[in-house]
Amino acid sequence: MSTKNWPLWEIFVRSKNGLEHRHFGSLHAADAEMALENARDVYTRRNEGVSIWVVESKHITASNPEHNGEMFEPAQDKVYRHPTFYDLPDEIKHM
């Protein structure tokens, strides 16, 4: 049994220029370079990407869904952040 296991990496792929990198999944690799090479073989066997980012999973800080209330509710009662909040006459065009 190995003493140390390969760490987990999160893989982000840009499908084509003009689009953002999107989370595709994860994989194990000894280092960043190997993570990139493995990501190419695991996630882009059919031209799914033009660019890959790899981040070791332990470096990602995630919000806790149990705290979604405090975290996201403050935005819910702020309808004035949306254009439909403002009353304008129908004759106004291009606005």
Add this chain to the structure above:
Amino acid sequence: MSEEQIKNLEEQFEARIARDEKIEPKDWMPEKYRQTHIRQMSQHAHSEIVGMLPEGNWITRAPSLRRKVALLAKVQDEAGHGLYLYSATETLGISRDEMYEQLHTGKAKYSSIFNYPALTWADMGAIGWLVDGAAIINQVPLCNTSFGPYARAMIRVCKEESFHQRQGYEIMLKLCNGTPEQKEMAQDALNRWWWPSLMMLGPTDAESIHTEQSMKWKLKRKSNDDLRQQFIDQTVPQADILGLTIPDPDLKWNEERGCYDFGEIDWDEFWQVVKGHGPMNKERMKARVGAWERGEWVRDAAMAYAEKQGERKAKQVV
């Protein structure tokens, strides 16, 4: 948490799934949901990995370069599918090593179809056509399952799987249009893979212990018997086009039901294979465990190299 609080959470959880909301890894989930998903998803991953073995065996003996690159790509896809599924399962809090351990010690199962031998080149055709065909029928409904990472992995798997089935059917077609010996080879492969493929869709509904709960969680959308019927109804016409005979004397179109009637499945054989007494169970595990053990020094060396590089970089910064 009190029992009542848990019950409350469970009710909210079931309601979310009923509304077709997805469950993501960090969301609260009942322990049974977690465990059932770990079991099913890891066994699915193991099946992809062990599923490479019967076909990997034929890569060097493929009859042409065209067949060889296709088979190689198919086996590589299976490795990829196993990896998508392992990493999706890891989001539930089990480590990759624990999963391997469960496979290697026989605690976790994999699809029993891979415990049958691939004896001739025609088996590569029959496996792609029938085994991947049955797998697709099983997997398509899973693209909508409630656990997000599983559903996302399945969407990717299903997209890639259709090439697998088509390449298998093309092999069969070629053999069936070849010499009488080649056609006989194709018939022989169909004879051997037909019944195990039907078994692959799982025990009959009456015997299936997980169905009701799995339906609720959308781990299953159709019962095993319905999936099997679907498989038979779509496969029989494909066999007709090949000019092959399905090895079931009771197979008959039922005008009234609008589908095929078929013969009794030998469930004793199925359970024997599941319990480890199939023709290839020992061989498959030996190959799998052997590959894992022989690769240990490579994994260790890669890790040692990565650590050394890391230390070097740290020193340069200082």
